[in-house]
Amino acid sequence: ETGVTQTPRHLVMGMTNKKSLKCEQHLGHNAMYWYKQSAKKPLELMFVYSLEERVENNSVPSRFSPECPNSSHLFLHLHTLQPEDSALYLCASSQDLPSRGVYGYTFGSGTRLTVV
Amino acid sequence: AQKVTQAQTEISVVEKEDVTLDCVYETRDTTYYLFWYKQPPSGELVFLIRRNSFDEQNEISGRYSWNFQKSTSSFNFTITASQVVDSAVYFCALNSGAQKLVFGQGTRLTINP
Numbered sequence: 001e002t003g004v005t006q007t008p009r010h011l012v013m014g015m016t017n018k019k020s021l022k023c024e025q026h027l028g029h030n031a032m033y034w035y036k037q038s039a040k041k042p043l044e045l046m047f048v049y050s051l052e053e054r055v056e057n058n059s060v061p062s063r064f065s066p067e068c069p070n071s072s073h074l075f076l077h078l079h080t081l082q083p084e085d086s087a088l089y090l091c092a093s094s095q096d097l098p099s100r101g102v103y104g105y106t107f108g109s110g111t112r113l114t115v116v
Numbered sequence: 117a118q119k120v121t122q123a124q125t126e127i128s129v130v131e132k133e134d135v136t137l138d139c140v141y142e143t144r145d146t147t148y149y150l151f152w153y154k155q156p157p158s159g160e161l162v163f164l165i166r167r168n169s170f171d172e173q174n175e176i177s178g179r180y181s182w183n184f185q186k187s188t189s190s191f192n193f194t195i196t197a198s199q200v201v202d203s204a205v206y207f208c209a210l211n212s213g214a215q216k217l218v219f220g221q222g223t224r225l226t227i228n229p
Contacts, residue, residue, distance in 0.1 A: 004160075033216070040125075043207070043219040056216065088159060104151065105217060107161040 003027045006091050006108035013081065014116055021076040021111045023091030031097045032074040033105070034066060037088040049074060050097050081115045088112050118143050120210050122220035129198055130228050137193045137223045139208030145169075148212035150184065150191045155205040155222070167191065198227045 004025045013019050023032065034046040048056035049068040063085075065077040074091055088110045094103040119142040129135045141150065148169045153161040165175065167184050175182045179196045195202055208220040 042221045045216050048216060090159070090161065092161075104163045104166055105153075105161070106163070107153075110159040112159070 003106050004091055004093055004108035006089075006111050008111055009109065010112045010114075012114045012116060013078070015081060015083070017081075018077070018079040020078065021089055021091075021113075023074040023076075023108055025072055025091075025093040025106070027093060027095075027106060029093035029095050029106070030071055031094045031103075032068060032071075033092040033094075034074065034076055035090040035092060037090055037110070039087075043090070046076075048097070055097065078113075081113075083115050086113055086115045118210050118212055118218045120208050120218055120220035122206075122208055122223050124223045125221070126224045126226070128226040128228060131200055132197050134194060134196050135198050135225065135227075137195075137206050137208075137225065139191045139193065139220060141189050141191065141208070141210045143210060143212045145212035148210060151209040151211070151217065152182065152191075152193050153207045153209065153219075155207065157204070161207065164193075195225075200227050200229055203227045 007022045011019060030051050032049045036044045036046055045058050046060045047054060047066040051071055052068045063080050067075040090110045091108040092105040094105050096103060121140045123138055127135060150167050152164040154164055155161045165182055172184050172186060181194045183192045191208060203226050205222045205224045207222045209217040211217050
């Protein structure tokens with residue numbers, strides 16, 4: 001148990017489906033992140049939330065839609081994805097944003113997404 | 117701009133050998149922090165160490181040691197007497213006050229029995 005829980009662990013979806021990835025942390029952290037990890041590519045930061053407010057969006061296609069209803073939960077809503085979106089999606093949290101102090105990230109185990 | 121380079125994409129050694137994973141970083145800030153994370157096959161990234169730019173003392177934790185050299189902008193990670201359980205992808209990361217950590221490409225380490 002890492003402190004950050006992601007569900008589901010594995011997801012296979014068609015290109016016309018709509019699904020959501022869930023991330024939950026009860027560490028009292030204020031910042032949460034979505035990362036995409038594709039094969040043989042660096043970790044790509046997708047979204048950053050601080051106290052439920054989105055503070056960074058790295059040019060992510062609109063078919064990915066994040067939601068942060070409270071500081072403990074983060075969702076990534078998926079619709080009309082492409083096969084190249086298949087990847088490991090990692091959620092992380094930190095006590096606060098890096099710009100407000102240096103904090104290590106706590107990562108979840110990720111959701112392995114396959115788009116068919 | 118911040119950048120982290122891990123030039124070694126994959127390393128394979130035999131158990132009990134020592135192995136060093138290289139990390140070179142770029143930043144214009146004088147205050148910054150460096151991290152190493154381990155990603156086992158289960159997927160989650162596990163925090164290993166954090167160092168700040170003002171502390172160049174090398175650190176040892178069991179079989180793990182880290183060599184921080186500002187003169188060469190490097191923060192290398194050595195595993196002594198490697199074990200099969202050390203097999204994982206290892207990431208070096210940098211933060212210098214931006215909203216995010218910048219990660220290197222990762223090094224896949226395989227320890228063969």
